[in-house]
Amino acid sequence: MEFVIQKKKLLDCLSHFQSVVERRNTIPILSNIKVSALEGGLTVTATDLAIELTEHLVADVSEAGGITIPSQLFFEIVRKAPEKSEIRLKSEDKNSTVYVLFKDSKFSIPFLPVDDFPVMDEDKLDVEFQIKSQHFKDLINNCKFCMGLDESRLYLNGIYLHASGESISTVATDGHRLSKCSLPEPLKQSFEGIIIPKKTVLEISKILDEFQDDVSLSFSKTRMKVVLGNIKIVSKLVNASFPDYESVVPKDNDQIMTVDCKSFSETIDRVSTISDEKFRTVKFDISKNTCVVSSFGNDKSLGTESVEVEFSGSEISINFNARYILDVLAIIKNGKVRFSFSNKTAPTILECDSLKNSLFLIMQMRA
Template identity: 30%
Template sequence: PTVEEGPGSLTFNLVQSKLRRLIERTSFAMAQQDVRYYLNGMLLEVQSGLLRAVATDGHRLAMCSMEAVIQQEGKHQVIVPRKGILELARLLTEQDAEVAIVLGQHHIRANTGEFTFTSKLVDGKFPDYERVLPRGGDKLVLADRQGLREAFSRTAILSNEKYRGIRLTLASGLLKIQANNPEQEEAEEEIVVDYSGSGLEIGFNVSYLLDVLGVMGTEQVRLILSDSNSSALLQEADNDDSAYVVMPMRL
């Protein structure tokens, strides 16, 4: 299909490895076969100097931004289908080479000289992700990412296979992680964290937490919570370009 280079289309160049990182950090949160078809893909939002990728399946949300040389008044949003995004990430193999992106009315095109990739866009309205981002969480936890990941992985083994629920109990300097399953088996882990606020008990789908920790790169992770009914915000401790939201679970 031809991508209209006409009015309303937008062209910009990105370093391949940076675009690939943007996709890899967010694509896991895309829905797979949701009736809300616009969730089965990734939102790419461009504004002057910035490209942002957002994906959500209604239970969790992933967002990552990168600086880019883009001339654009206001914000322009497109939704790229799931299959297209995964294929594009697979094609971006050159570390430092650039890829030229053209956003048309109904298509996206990526061109590197080695390949030209074209995908239809999803015709739909993506949810307002700004409203999903939790604001005003007063419980800030700093933890070792790898230690947390290993503790979650061990606890997950005894969580309910269908619902994957784990219970987090937060106290000063300590995070307790518990899981049980219909066979009455129980797992409990304790991990030392940097936290000095009041206590909190909250449930999560452990798979969603592991997905987030798996794409992060820093040693320390920042977890911001408010109460047991509010979503958690996860970020790398020293890096603000990505944000992850995970909804709580009733246990």
């Protein structure tokens, strides 16, 4: 195998694979990426057996072939090559060595055969549809921050993609907060919901940041395939049922506070500086035109700030984890945000006009 490719093009590709390949592997070949060269281009693949990422690149191929090369080592060599240099790869099967050459540099690296590299099955994916990249980005980014971390509850460690009414929706929750986002266009095909694993969600999100065209989605009950131009992601799905989230969405939160998103976010960020690092508790004391945000430190320190708000309802005091509020406000960014409270222990609903198809729930904390 032999080919030449520009450093930037190769480095951009290799950067997509670094978080797919695990640094520590009991199976040596999983620390490698597979590089296959055919006339006119390359196919680069990485896998951890749960997710597989493949990217196609245009390159000057003088000899077809394939190898697997240590991912991290190859990435670092290419990264440290002089800017605008051409990278040449040439393999010799007789001694299982690949040479990486550029300028006056030459590296020789042992490789493992491509026949030993695992391939994920992508057959029999019975649901398939196209989605605009911006819509898919909203479905992912407006929910991913609520994904769970508890390994004993794997069904929460991802995003639930499902048909909701007449649209496609995503939901994520860690048990303390919940986010839901729906597409603004009608559903063309009904399907059973799937749980996309957290690692897959994060990989999709990173690539979506660089992608503008339509996205192709196909999936079954056990795996999914996402095609973004010249990049393909195949992933196993979480084998579990997502909880009935609709049952926790309050129907009668009738105390509404409206406030400017940006200024309120800055207030909470300032006041919560004094709070305990673990719980980050802030208290809202809300009356007709004012919300007093306060926080206490472990050493009896105190921070308060008053914010002008619009509020309909009787006076209320309620506690939240500041981080949870700030995460939602970071998604909304600007404009007015509505908090819908209940005098009971029901979760608080956050909504805004700029994200009409999104809903955020946050559990209140005990005083």
